[in-house]
Amino acid sequence: MSTNAREPIGVIGTGYVGLVTAAGFAELGSDVYCIDIDEAKIDGLRQGQIPIWEPGLAELVEKHRGRLHFSTDLADALEHARLLFVAVGTPPTYSGDADLSAVHAVVDAMPASDRHALVMKSTVPCGTGEAIKRAFREQGKEGFRYVSCPEFLKEGSAVKDFLEPDRVVIGDDGDWAGDAVAELYSPLDTAVVRTDIKSAEMVKLASNAFLATKISFINEIANVCEETGADVVEVARGMGLDDRIGPKFLQAGIGFGGSCFPKDVSALKQLAGNSGYHFQLLNAVIEVNELQKRRVIGKLEKHLGTLVGKRVALLGLAFKPNTDDMREATSLVLSARLTAAGAQVSAYDPIAEDEARRLMPGLAFADDALGAVRDADAVVLVTEWDEFKALDLSAVRDAMAGQVLIDGRNALDPEAVRGAGLVYEGIGRE
Numbered sequence: 001m002s003t004n005a006r007e008p009i010g011v012i013g014t015g016y017v018g019l020v021t022a023a024g025f026a027e028l029g030s031d032v033y034c035i036d037i038d039e040a041k042i043d044g045l046r047q048g049q050i051p052i053w054e055p056g057l058a059e060l061v062e063k064h065r066g067r068l069h070f071s072t073d074l075a076d077a078l079e080h081a082r083l084l085f086v087a088v089g090t091p092p093t094y095s096g097d098a099d100l101s102a103v104h105a106v107v108d109a110m111p112a113s114d115r116h117a118l119v120m121k122s123t124v125p126c127g128t129g130e131a132i133k134r135a136f137r138e139q140g141k142e143g144f145r146y147v148s149c150p151e152f153l154k155e156g157s158a159v160k161d162f163l164e165p166d167r168v169v170i171g172d173d174g175d176w177a178g179d180a181v182a183e184l185y186s187p188l189d190t191a192v193v194r195t196d197i198k199s200a201e202m203v204k205l206a207s208n209a210f211l212a213t214k215i216s217f218i219n220e221i222a223n224v225c226e227e228t229g230a231d232v233v234e235v236a237r238g239m240g241l242d243d244r245i246g247p248k249f250l251q252a253g254i255g256f257g258g259s260c261f262p263k264d265v266s267a268l269k270q271l272a273g274n275s276g277y278h279f280q281l282l283n284a285v286i287e288v289n290e291l292q293k294r295r296v297i298g299k300l301e302k303h304l305g306t307l308v309g310k311r312v313a314l315l316g317l318a319f320k321p322n323t324d325d326m327r328e329a330t331s332l333v334l335s336a337r338l339t340a341a342g343a344q345v346s347a348y349d350p351i352a353e354d355e356a357r358r359l360m361p362g363l364a365f366a367d368d369a370l371g372a373v374r375d376a377d378a379v380v381l382v383t384e385w386d387e388f389k390a391l392d393l394s395a396v397r398d399a400m401a402g403q404v405l406i407d408g409r410n411a412l413d414p415e416a417v418r419g420a421g422l423v424y425e426g427i428g429r430e
């Protein structure tokens, strides 16, 4: 991979996407001027503290300390870079639309310039680029260029995804800025989709909505498997070998969470609705996902009867393995439902505990999996961290008061679980 000096860039927002993008472009040879409004985060980054847990990120940031510059002052990026990548959050509003206030704060903070371009990495509704260009014109900043360059990295493998992407999508107006972004990505061996801004914005929303649809689809198949006696793991294996379907995102479970799928699906649904189109399929995708998280309660009641006073252990709290991200995690819904049903909930997560403690103060947190399952009537595997796949199941059974193990991610071998004297219940399989 080329590490020759390349065009310096700015990155605004140093969260999961911004910091990975910054470290990734530093790896490709750029000096990167990273800006965030969070002073504590910037102070920490200057001292080498990485605010998120993401495999390989700390090493990459350390490797390129000389190229990575951290500041709360936008002027530092504007002085050194003409391309300013925007990676601020776009969380959902109560209406389900994306909250673009952080994006607009960045737009409003830009000076009039013929030399700079905003490169949008944040996930924004289709039409945002047009609105931003209009705002630039109204603010007398028509010289400012705009590029849509949506990000597809996955938390848990974000560094790898940045350096080995399936594709890079660049939507632009055919001016210097789009070419400059394409040049930045040129060391990567990947397909580059050059297109217009609206289509680039839509590629991102449609991709996430499609993946979420695939998950809700296999979850509904799993629910039918439970009624018919088929095994969804076998069904998915048979389906996934079809080249037109593919094996990915066909793992049945207790629903998707995270900072992207729920909000992006909802944002696309609202975007369609605001334009007068009722996106019926996405309504079902969202509803199936919400119901799927709650089906665990029914499974527990099947084995334990009332949950009042019952001890239930949750293994894994992060929204997926290899991240500390708790945003929209299934564990949040599950723990709230269990507590409301009168259960006493203990929990363990290898990495996400600090954030989980903040979000779920009523839970009893343990230092390890065996600590969490001690005296439990039932255990629910919520997040399929590797360490749970390697659990000593006999030790789990000995530590528990009851025997029920709900495998919310179909991550364990049912026969091994039963062999250890536990009662196994997966999702869509016996």
Ligand SMILES: NC(=O)c1ccc[n+]([C@@H]2O[C@H](COP(=O)([O-])OP(=O)(O)OC[C@H]3O[C@@H](n4cnc5c(N)ncnc54)[C@H](O)[C@@H]3O)[C@@H](O)[C@H]2O)c1
Pocket: 012, 013, 014, 015, 016, 017, 018, 035, 036, 037, 038, 041, 087, 088, 089, 090, 102, 105, 106, 121, 122, 123, 124, 151, 152, 153, 154, 155, 259, 260
């Ligand atoms: N997390 C993912 O896996 C992922 C993947 C693809 C796309 N995205 C999209 O990327 C965007 C960022 O997501 P994230 O998970 O990195 O968010 P994040 O919350 O981890 O990080 C956002 C950062 O922006 C900073 N910020 C907010 N307003 C700012 C401002 N005005 N100026 C400078 N900094 C500001 C915040 O302090 C924070 O550090 C979102 O639109 C998200 O949908 C996220």
